[in-house]
Amino acid sequence: MNRQTVTVFSPATVANIACGFDILGFAVGEPGDIVKATLSDEPGVRVVKITGDGGVLPTGSEKNAATAGVIKLLNDTNSKVGIEIELHKKMPLGSGLGSSAASAAGGVYAANVLLGSPLSRSELISYAMEGERVACGTAHADNVAPALLGGFVAVRSYNPLDVVRIPTELTFSCLLIKPHVEVMTKEARQVLGTEISLEQHVIQSGNLSGLLVGLMTNDSELVSRSIVDVIAEPKRSKWIPHYDEMKNYLMNQGAIGCCISGSGPSVFSLFTDREKAERAQEGLKDFEADFYLTDVNTNGVSEIEGSIDEIL
């Protein structure tokens, strides 16, 4: 018998991992969204509750990231049931941490469980991309794929969609820093222009190779040498107060890499040693930002036991 209600945690994600512009992301342990999905006799998909968004997210199910993909999922699986979604934003919006992706991945994952799990996590990616489409205008996969699959994920192709998980035995602590400034995704995209030099491409490709081989051969020094971005970081870091200073500080504190998360303003830094990450965070306490000290999340969206009141 199918379940009546499912509650999931859906993680924030770091996209544009330095040399992996637009194609490479990883999931983190926190922050993230809590999404509760409940079966209903009344057909259709409804957003019945949103918290933590300051009232800015749309409540219409076709426009909300958490439900747009669920509508498509019910259509494609010919499901006549209704699904009601509660969305609890436990993470900042528009901060470069994949907020809409967390909602989108959480919504389709929870709905899929209610339907008896007809689709795999990989198959859910294209549905979660619908959530990105309504929230961001582009159905990109580099946040929803790691949110669903966990770990490090590359988007090989969109046509057809082909997403590749990067196996690694390395474990990382991740210090996320969300400065108290806003960066508009549209502006962050425009500043890049539409062209790059062939030389930039070659440098970025070399580092991408190093990052992937480093992850897959468990060589954290190679990973460290490869977390380099010559395309987006030089143009976007100006919007992040004291970026260069902060990055230098983090690298001196033992981070193996540091770069802009998504299109910013959040910054991620990876550590192989949790204590170093803790000390680094301590030293930044006067910085006007929110901090999350977390791990790379290898599981992706995960179901939560217990009542939602206990969780929230």
Place this chain on the structure above:
Amino acid sequence: MNRQTVTVFSPATVANIACGFDILGFAVGEPGDIVKATLSDEPGVRVVKITGDGGVLPTGSEKNAATAGVIKLLNDTNSKVGIEIELHKKMPLGSGLGSSAASAAGGVYAANVLLGSPLSRSELISYAMEGERVACGTAHADNVAPALLGGFVAVRSYNPLDVVRIPTELTFSCLLIKPHVEVMTKEARQVLGTEISLEQHVIQSGNLSGLLVGLMTNDSELVSRSIVDVIAEPKRSKWIPHYDEMKNYLMNQGAIGCCISGSGPSVFSLFTDREKAERAQEGLKDFEADFYLTDVNTNGVSEIEGSIDEIL
């Protein structure tokens, strides 16, 4: 006691592996160069014999790819000995198969053995790059590195030089096709221009990720889907007679990938099944080209036993 003479086989290499423009190459089992190095009491490095080059290669040791790196090697190791080099070109020049790299890698490898192997294969890369510098004007590493190390190799960075071997358990047969046309490396570079679109970069990066993950997870289907080039192939294939037709034919014959080798005009195609490669070659026999049916060479430059007269 050090050896008096060393003879090596130094392999041809395929650079620009589709999505790995300027950074990714692999070595093959044939063709290649035979390089013989002999210790001499008279200090300095001399080219004492060249065969198979049609008389076009320079005989001055500072200008010959096989010896330029050897001069630097003797200087850097403070070696007062002399070294005489015989270079036997057993492969076509200027065909996109890494001819100068084969000479350069073979020369420094053989000389290093004569010196008692003070340097590792990885350490020899920068010396072999000197050979590329005198032969091509640019000290690029994407042919000499796979020639020295064998297998698939990525150049992460030039400053500092950082070269990464891509481990894989996949074994490939490689059909190399050298059409009877000439492509000038300089022109092949110019046709690319100096800029690409950000979209091309993203597509190429996605495929590069797929290729590397495919190799390292031994997923030949992922490798196959990822052997895609949206930067160089569209602009360079026009110089290769019947390129599209030939590529379609090879893919239909079971090749898992096919693209231009280096800057052409040679074409490489990879097969996981040797018999399919043999049948594919058979079907191309009316094509005006030289063919090499070989394997990806996982060893790189290798020493040859026996006298050079027997070998040649």
